[in-house]
Amino acid sequence: SQWGEENLQALSIQEGEDVTMNCSYKTYTTVVQWYRQKSGKGPAQLILIRSNEREKRSGRLRATLDTSSQSSSLSITGTLATDTAVYFCATDDNYAQGLTFGLGTRVSVFP
Amino acid sequence: DAGVTQTPRHEVAEKGQTIILKCEPVSGHNDLFWYRQTKIQGLELLSYFRSKSLMEDGGAFKDRFKAEMLNSSFSTLKIQPTEPKDSAVYLCASSLGWGGAGDTQYFGPGTRLLVL
Numbered sequence: 001s002q003w004g005e006e007n008l009q010a011l012s013i014q015e016g017e018d019v020t021m022n023c024s025y026k027t028y029t030t031v032v033q034w035y036r037q038k039s040g041k042g043p044a045q046l047i048l049i050r051s052n053e054r055e056k057r058s059g060r061l062r063a064t065l066d067t068s069s070q071s072s073s074l075s076i077t078g079t080l081a082t083d084t085a086v087y088f089c090a091t092d093d094n095y096a097q098g099l100t101f102g103l104g105t106r107v108s109v110f111p
Numbered sequence: 112d113a114g115v116t117q118t119p120r121h122e123v124a125e126k127g128q129t130i131i132l133k134c135e136p137v138s139g140h141n142d143l144f145w146y147r148q149t150k151i152q153g154l155e156l157l158s159y160f161r162s163k164s165l166m167e168d169g170g171a172f173k174d175r176f177k178a179e180m181l182n183s184s185f186s187t188l189k190i191q192p193t194e195p196k197d198s199a200v201y202l203c204a205s206s207l208g209w210g211g212a213g214d215t216q217y218f219g220p221g222t223r224l225l226v227l
Contacts (some may be wrong), residue, residue, distance in 0.1 A: 016198060031213040042202050043150075044116070044217025048212065088154070092213070097142050098167065101154040 010106040015081055022106040024071040027092035032065055032072040033099065036085045043088060043101075047074070079109045113138070115219035117203050123225045129191040132222045135184055136205030144216060145169075145178050145188050148200040157188065157201075161208055195224045200224070 001017040036045035145157040158178035159167035
């Protein structure tokens with residue numbers, strides 16, 4: 001597996017709180033992509049961070065990448081109930097086979 | 112532009128049946144992917160096409176799973192014969208396939224398959 005740890009997690013938070021989720025990977029990657037999947041839908045890309053970037057922001061989202069520790073994080077500030085979803089990180093360690101997805105983090109935001 | 116469409120959205124099959132799932136990628140995309148999604152295994156790649164050529168045939172899934180890309184705008188995934196362990200959500204995704212790192216994949220809503 002591409003992933004160094006089983007990273008299926010579940011987080012429950014209240015609206016307005018900030019949340020951070022992490023993933024680590026075993027092999028070299030040129031990018032880390034973060035996807036969100038809402039119930040009954042397919043995953044949708046949120047943010048992409050390249051290996052020469054340490055941080056990337058998009059609205060309330062902030063992604064970090066530490067290539068030395070082969071880990072990435074996604075933070076959401078001021079969560080909303082609509083942020084309730086499963087969040088996946090994905091790498092392109094072997095793009096001949098497409099992206100490799102982690103198991104995901106289930107985030108439940110309660111009003 | 113229309114996104115990735117998948118039909119049917121739900122399928123119930125008896126063990127041993129043959130089922131065919133359908134996918135229409137985003138117009139102009141060169142790469143098409145089929146994934147199986149379960150709570151235990153997460154997203155598993157079944158097949159990957161680039162410009163209609165099969166790049167990856169899913170290894171362990173080869174024996175009963177067959178994906179085809181009949182033209183650049185239509186793909187099918189056949190499962191034959193189905194087994195209860197095939198119960199999962201099957202996702203289709205497409206991307207531009209420009210060959211660089213960081214190609215975004217656009218997913219369809221998935222087909223939820225239940226095999227009895």
